[in-house]
Amino acid sequence: MSNHTAIVDRYIALWNETDDARRRELIAKTWTASASYVDPMMQSEGHAGIDAMIRGVQERFPGFRFSQIGTVDAHNDRVRFSWALGPEGGEALVKGTDFGEIVEGERFSAVTGFIDQMPPAAPAA
Numbered sequence: 001m002s003n004h005t006a007i008v009d010r011y012i013a014l015w016n017e018t019d020d021a022r023r024r025e026l027i028a029k030t031w032t033a034s035a036s037y038v039d040p041m042m043q044s045e046g047h048a049g050i051d052a053m054i055r056g057v058q059e060r061f062p063g064f065r066f067s068q069i070g071t072v073d074a075h076n077d078r079v080r081f082s083w084a085l086g087p088e089g090g091e092a093l094v095k096g097t098d099f100g101e102i103v104e105g106e107r108f109s110a111v112t113g114f115i116d117q118m119p120p121a122a123p124a125a
Contacts, residue, residue: 004074007102008081011111015054015066024051032109039096039113063087069095077102082116093119 007030014026027047036045037053044053058064069082079100084092095117103109 003105004079004102005072007100007106007108008068008072008079011098011100011108012066012068012083015057018058020051020055023054027051027054030107032103032107035107035109035111037111037113039098040115061085064093067092092117 010026010030014023014030017023017026024047027050031047031050033047034045035047035050037043037050042053042056044050064085065088067084069084071081073080079102080097081100082095082097085094085096086092094115096113096115098111098113100108100111
C-alpha cells in the first residue's frame with residue numbers, strides 16, 4: 001500500500017508544480033508514456049497532453065493548490081483517492097475522487113476523475 005500512497009503523493013505534487021521542467025519530470029515518473037486522463041470536464045493522453053491539461057488548470061485557478069483528502073484505497077493494480085482544490089490557505093472550492101490503474105508497479109496508465117463538489121455556476125447574463 002505504501003507504494004500506492006507514494007504514487008498518489010507524486011500525482012498531487014505534479015498538479016501543484018508550476019515549474020514546467022519539474023512538472024514534466026514528475027509526469028514522466030508518475031505516468032506511462034501512453035497514459036490517459038479523463039473527467040467530466042477534460043481529457044488528455046500522453047505526457048505532453050497531461051502537461052498541457054495541468055498547465056491549463058493552473059492558469060484557470062492561479063494560486064490554487066490541490067491536496068489529498070483522507071487516505072489512499074488500493075488493491076491489486078487499482079487505486080482510489082480523493083482530493084480538494086482551493087486557494088492556498090483557504091477553503092476548497094472543488095473536491096473530487098480519482099480512480100487510477102497502476103502498471104509497472106509505479107506509474108499510472110489511466111486515471112478517471114469524478115467531481116464530488118463544485119461551486120454553482122454563475123447565472124447567464
